[in-house]
Amino acid sequence: MQRTDFGEMACSIARTLDVIGEPWSPLILRDVWVGMNRFEQLQSDLGISRKVLTERLNHLVENDILERRPYDKRPRFEYVLTERGTELVDMLMVMVGWADKWLAGKAGPPVLYRHHACGEISHVELTCADCGEPMHAGDVDLVPGPGAAGD
Amino acid sequence: MQRTDFGEMACSIARTLDVIGEPWSPLILRDVWVGMNRFEQLQSDLGISRKVLTERLNHLVENDILERRPYDKRPRFEYVLTERGTELVDMLMVMVGWADKWLAGKAGPPVLYRHHACGEISHVELTCADCGEPMHAGDVDLVPGPGAAGD
DNA sequence: AACCGGGGTTCCTTCAGGGAACTCAACCTG
């Protein structure tokens, strides 16, 4: 990202940051997710510098988070989430859950989620993909994996 | 964060970024999570500038993500996760899950998680806090909440 | 008294973000 190259670290968090860790990138992802797909829309919604928006969009396209596709015979383009990008939105949903709990203040959360499966206003919970029980920071031990540092 | 103030946006993602969106902050959080609690440890492990590390630690303490506590009669301090901070680590676990799936490469993930409840090597899955079914980006509708923009 | 080690501060340089102006290639419009 900005100065130090996180992508080379043997750390999944650093590698993720290398893709969406730069300023504005998560907000761009959110906007694209909710249907703001064009350069002008993104620029005016976020108030981001056009130069930086160009850089971020290119970076997200290079990393296969967004796809740039023409939507007109004129040179007009829109950005849509790839499968990879869509799965990154999960991370945003966790950020939202955290902020709604700890930072929302008395006004309450700005946006709510209605879950298709049950129809309820709800939020995400982290569970173990294996047993289905809750799986949070204190519920795991870390063990070195095949790609551990030292390779 | 760096130039634009995300904290004032009526967006839970922006507010979270205001707390841990600056460069290095998620990596500091990770290191503290896995037991690196002291300034010198963090500095040498991350290779971060001492100046920036000081700034980040202060910011995280101000935002009640970390607590700075003395561990000696001498002026020595260590940083430990607060409850708020611990819950933020959930977000890191999702980042790890995403990167392990999409970026790990042939070496495989550098770190694995063993879930206390079931003893298996596993990873996090997002589920609906209400019904328990999977809840991903495509499984929800967004509806305005009480703190929506315009207030 | 001299040294050491943890935990920072100071200062300087460099580079990324902000912001306004400019470009360019289709389309409209009279």
Added chain:
DNA sequence: CAGGTTGAGTTCCCTGAAGGAACCCCGGTT
């Protein structure tokens, strides 16, 4: 068919944050 419009960028300059090395302070230790 000259002139304007719109979307999607590019260029340029200025400022401020990241990098990095040197320095400082304080309480032990020798």
